[in-house]
Amino acid sequence: MRQERDLPTTSYAVLGLLTFGQELSGYELKQWADSTLRFYWTAPAMSQIYTELKRLAQRGLVLSREVGGGPGRTTTRYRVSAKGARELRRWLADSDPGFPLLKHPVALRLLLGHLLDPGQVRAMLEAYDQALAAQRRDLRAVLDGIDNDPAFEFPAHVARWGLSYYDSEEAALRQVLNALPEGSAAQSRAAQGTGQTGRSSGAGPTR
Amino acid sequence: MRQERDLPTTSYAVLGLLTFGQELSGYELKQWADSTLRFYWTAPAMSQIYTELKRLAQRGLVLSREVGGGPGRTTTRYRVSAKGARELRRWLADSDPGFPLLKHPVALRLLLGHLLDPGQVRAMLEAYDQALAAQRRDLRAVLDGIDNDPAFEFPAHVARWGLSYYDSEEAALRQVLNALPEGSAAQSRAAQGTGQTGRSSGAGPTR
DNA sequence: TGTAGCATGTAAGCCGTTACATGATTGA
DNA sequence: TCAATCATGTAACGGCTTACATGCTACA
Structure with missing residues (x-):
């Protein structure tokens, strides 16, 4: 039973999808991934699905x-084998999940808000708000499709978790928008003035 | 006007860090990244910082x-050049941020909760709760270090955003824990009797 | 005297993406 | 008959990590 290193997480994710329902083709697996995994993991490319399989x-x-x-x-x-189910359980039980990794391009840009005029920042945040609403609708639809089905108890938990995340993003967004100087996204072009801040006080890395 | 393809986002992130304060070494940049970027982007490895620079x-x-x-x-x-500042503004204004990407190993494992016993699921969620609290403390410390400093107005917005995210995770976690069948994490071992795979008395590390 | 922090890099390699390639089936 | 969907792959390569390598400085 010498176990080489763990497979990449995405392998287990794909394997995991096969532990619901029955046999699935690579193509079907991709659809499942797009409608579930993508919200809190990634939607692997088709080519990767086939590679994993x-x-x-x-x-x-x-x-x-x-x-x-x-x-x-x-x-x-494809269907999961007995060995596959065992390996999946082993992985779930043994390996350290680690902390979630968030790549938030909107937060990153907001960090650099001093390089933009207020209207641009607002416009960006409002665009994100739209995208967030759309994403939320998608996830809501997924949940509606599986809610109350005991076979999908855990996927439903995860979906509700995701929805609450989107709600919190929405709320946080409002907070920031309120704290920002007025000036509508429409007048984005108005400001544009003065060069950079001169900057002064140090404040090094906090540690 | 996208003749030369954009650099990877992480390049702009590093460049962006240089628009606060003045000259920084690669080493210092890494510390900044670890205390700010890491919460909503990534903390690039040292070697990558040097490569980007x-x-x-x-x-x-x-x-x-x-x-x-x-x-x-x-x-x-290193300090940002005039050209660098221009390019950064161009990128901020022109490019589509895209939707945040979340890699949430805890949610992924929860999805597969039907493969574990309730105690294991609980234990995992509680471990995440701990990690979350620690992370929150770190971010809180960062915010305390920059709050009220007008030079860091936007970083402070982002930090507050992050804190609200952690709070929401905490709340969502409680929700899931409440919805889960009772059975404390401590008795994770108890439910083991039912037809499951071997690994009976704790001895053998399964790897 | 030794370890932790400062400081800078190179090399190998994994994960995953995009671009490319192919072909069958279904329905407008 | 044309487009969309089903279905499966290969090749190239981009981004980033880990492991390795080096050497100085401050301090306990």
């Missing part, structure tokens, strides 16, 4: 089966 | 200067 199959963690859909058409469907 | 210098976006600290010791300090 090949690797999982090679290690005996999934079993594949050719299914003929039409005359000249075959689809490869 | 080299690239930025090559394109004339930063200027470097050798500073002798002691006899045999020189430190290279």
Whole structure:
């Protein structure tokens, strides 16, 4: 039982998707990933899904089966093997999840707000607000599709978690917008003046 | 007007850090990144900081200067050039921020909660709760270091945003814990009897 | 005297993406 | 018949990390 290093997390994520429902094709797996994983992990590219499936199959963690859909058409469907289920449980129990990693381009740009005029900052935040609402709708739809289905109890927990995250983002956004100097996003062009701040007081890294 | 493709976002992040305060060394930049960027972007490895600085210098976006600290010791300090400031503003104004990307290993594992026993799930969530509190303290300390300093108005906004995010995570976590079947994390071992895989009496580390 | 922090890099390699390539089936 | 969707892959490469390598300085 010499276990080499853990696979990348995304492998386990794909493997995990196969522990709900039945056999899935790479293509179907991608759809599932797009509608669930993408909200709190990533939506792997198609090509990566196929790569992962090949690797999982090679290690005996999934079993594949050719299914003929039409005359000249075959689809490869995958299901998790007993070994795969065991390995997944082992990984869940043994490995340290680590802290979430957030790549927030809007927060990053807000950090540099002193380089923009207030209107531009506002416009950016409002655009994010829109995107957030859209994303929230998508996730809401996902939850509606699985809520109350006992087979998807945990996915439903995660979806609700996600919704509460989006709500909090929305609230935080309002806070920032309120704290920002007035000036509508529309008059973004108005300011544009004076060169940079001269800067002074040190305040080094806090530690 | 996108002839030369944009640099990776992390380059702009590093460049952006140089628009506060004055000249910084690669080493100092790393400390800044660790205490600010890491909360909503990433804390780039040292080696990457140096790589970015080299690239930025090559394109004339930063200027470097050798500073002798002691006899045999020189430190290279960097400051943003006029061209760099222009390019940064251009990037901020022109490019689409895109939606935040969240890699949430705890949510991912919760999704697969049906593969674990309730105690294990609880234990994982409680460990995350701890980590969250620690992270929150760190960010709080950062905010305390810059709050009310007008030079860091925007970093302070971002820090407050981050704190509200951690608060919301905390709340969401409680929600999930309440919705989960009772059974304390401590009795994680108790439920183990049901038909599951071996690993009975704690001895064998499964890796 | 030794360790922690300051300071700077190179090399190898993993994870994952985009671009490219191919072809069948379904429905407007 | 044309486009969209289903379905599966390969190649190139970008971004970033880890591991390695080096050497000075302050301080306990």
